[in-house]
Amino acid sequence: MTTHVVNPYDVAVAQFDEAAERLGLSQAMRAILRKPKRELTVNFPVRMDDGRVEMFTGYRVQHNINRGPAKGGIRFSPEVSLDEVRALAMWMTWKCAVVGIPFGGAKGGVLCDPHYMSPGELERLSRRYTTEISVLLGPNSDIPAPDMNTNPQVMAWMMDTYSMHQGYSVPAVITGKPLAIGGSEGRLEATARGVRVITREAIRMLDMLPESCSVVVQGFGNVGSITARLLHEMGCKVVGLSDISGGVYNPEGIDVPLALRYSKEHGQLYGLPGAQMITNQALLELPCDILVPAALENQLTGENAGRVKARLIIEAANGPTTLEADRILNQRGVTIVPDILANAGGVTVSYFEWVQDLQHLFWTEQEINQRLEEIMTRSFVAVREKAQEQATNLRMGAYLLAVARVAEATEIRGVYP
Missing domain, CATH: 3.40.50.10860 (Leucine Dehydrogenase, chain A, domain 1)
Structure with missing residues (x-):
């Protein structure tokens, strides 16, 4: 069977077009915002x-x-x-x-x-x-x-x-630097911390409890591994993990601290004691309450979306869901928190780092995490309210907010010359 390769730029433009149509943007504004x-x-x-x-x-x-x-x-x-x-x-x-x-x-x-x-x-x-x-x-x-x-x-x-x-x-020209040369406290964990806040808010929205939620995390890099640890600490039961070597699964729950140590020592999750080995593809279709794609684009497609068993998807990766998969999952009543909200913790703390470098004044990790928590929580509430007001899903709620803000700035500045 040949798999249709989805062009991520086509997905990005299609998502923008739908938001632009709902917002009633002018032809000129659409032309400007569609192109880099x-x-x-x-x-x-x-x-x-x-x-x-x-x-x-x-x-x-x-x-x-x-x-x-x-x-x-x-x-x-x-x-x-x-x-x-x-x-x-x-x-x-x-x-x-x-x-x-x-x-x-x-x-x-x-x-x-x-x-x-x-x-x-x-x-x-x-x-x-x-x-x-x-x-x-x-x-x-x-x-x-x-x-x-x-x-x-x-x-x-x-x-x-x-x-x-x-x-x-x-x-200030680069963020995500080591602390010794102007990096920010909390930057390494920032994306995953943002994912944790968003997951917590989404669980509350759906009247679920962390301790009754099973979680699958795809991807065990910086974002995926720290997300797995933070959700485990929050009380969720992590049942599936994967990295480039494949996936590991235990319906009774994976010992996440052990998985982190094993991955560090062996350079991969494959062979983790107390878990069965599965493919990355099978991992996405495991029975679970929450699925966190934290790897690459185009992981949830029209081909596998019908077999996804999660009730809630938190997009820790950029563009993990194709347009066709998005349609199928929405029709099935699966709640998806979109990438542009779910993984925005990284760029938020990058912003903090930039501000600190410009003013040569640094904040504590506690201050960083508190500011991040406030911004992520406030943003989730704004997206949820916009989605409810427009009777749409969270992705479109986020796009309506974001595109309107960029369009407003573009409109006010005008077209030069």
């Missing part, structure tokens, strides 16, 4: 450890900057494409707007497989890519952050490279 503002493609050489020179392709896309500087992560992956980066940049615009932080949306990526690169090769790649896109970067213009397969160390190299070009340190 800037797209930069760079091809650059990197000297490998064995002396060879390899060419790499990278992208940086800014979707809309009418509400503030462009903000968005950098991913290193062999799957990176211009359309994927376009979609992620557009989703970042809506994400920043839905939680009310003054950024526009951007995204970047390099076509590479960092798992097969040495630390030295990764550093040279990161620095050269930063140099190539530095024409766009700046604390008041475009502020990257970590994403898939990038981490605080990569951000440190990027910040240092930009600073070397300026001749002085510019910590």
